[in-house]
Amino acid sequence: MNKIYAFIIIIPLLAILFLKTMSFYEFDTKQRYIKNTVDSVAHKVMITGVMTNNDKDELIDKLEKLSDFKSEDVILKCGYMQEDGSMSGLYSYVPGNVLERGEIFSIYVQSTGESALSRMEGESIGENKKLFYKAKALCRVEKKQQEY
């Protein structure tokens, strides 16, 4: 009988630990994959100076497989680097526009729904501290300049 009580304590504890581990592993893996995907897109724009509509659709397809992402969750911006080394205010980038060497391209994605880890932790991480999948990359177009 004592052994039954023992298992009543141990098995739920092990189950909780296992579930928390799994949810953390899931969040970590997906977050890394999303960051890598966003970095790949930024790198392509850095070299070519353009992000096409197909590139954006492809990106959303990849992100949708991981979590709840919609078209408006992908925020694309561009701008200029000022002479003093600071950045000008960024404005919306329309896919297909060709950026010139030196221009800034920024991409930011954030999932609509919170992650499984966040749902599991519930109120323990705070109402305003929900964990979303998000990633950002900001680069400067560096396609070869031919007139210098």
Place this chain on the structure above:
Amino acid sequence: MKKSSKNIDDKTRNIICCFRQKYIPQNVISTFQNERGGGLGTVFIGLSVILLAFVIFINIADYSLFTYKRNAISKAIDYAVTSAVQQINKNESLIGVANGFIEETGERKLEGVEIDIDMATRTFLTVFYENYKIGNLSIDNSLLICATSTQNEKLRYTIKADSQLIFEGELENSVLLEEKINQAITQYWCSAKDNSQVYLNGNPKTNMLENGSYLLAFIKDIKIKGLYSQRNVNLSSFAGAKLERQ
């Protein structure tokens, strides 16, 4: 042979018995030896396994968070250095058809394209912080920048850290730059240990830098916090100016 092994077993058993009687209270021993229950023993072993699994999980989570942050910083440095290398100082660079071509042969040359190192540093910091803004991380005082250019087939270099000029000069061969950068690191951070070194080339034939306009950024001792532990990391990155004369 069997006899001797039996003797050893007896000796070992005696030692264990003495140890038990001396150090483990009798009531604890009787609890585990109790044939009716043994539940406390199961709980004890079970909790130990859970505690062990919990410690392993916390350590993995800690290292995982650290590697995620380190990779994000590394990527931010790459973006920053490719942005900063575009800050060409047009006043000091050789511009124009006459300077851009070798008059005898008509070949294009990329000599004399100077990077504005102060502007490059500011651009580097702007782009870095835009890409990585977690906690109170500040790299302003941990950043060393080296800019190179070619003049008369020699490699000119400028090394600065925190707006302070450390080294400036010319080298016959770009292979020698690694040594100069490492000297600058040791000079600027007196406490620099052997692991604070930059490796640009394994040997002269695998040199990563050629004679040209390059920018190298080295960040010393970035403090990256995982779940509970904090590690110091040195990161470096370099990029070419990717210029071409028509």
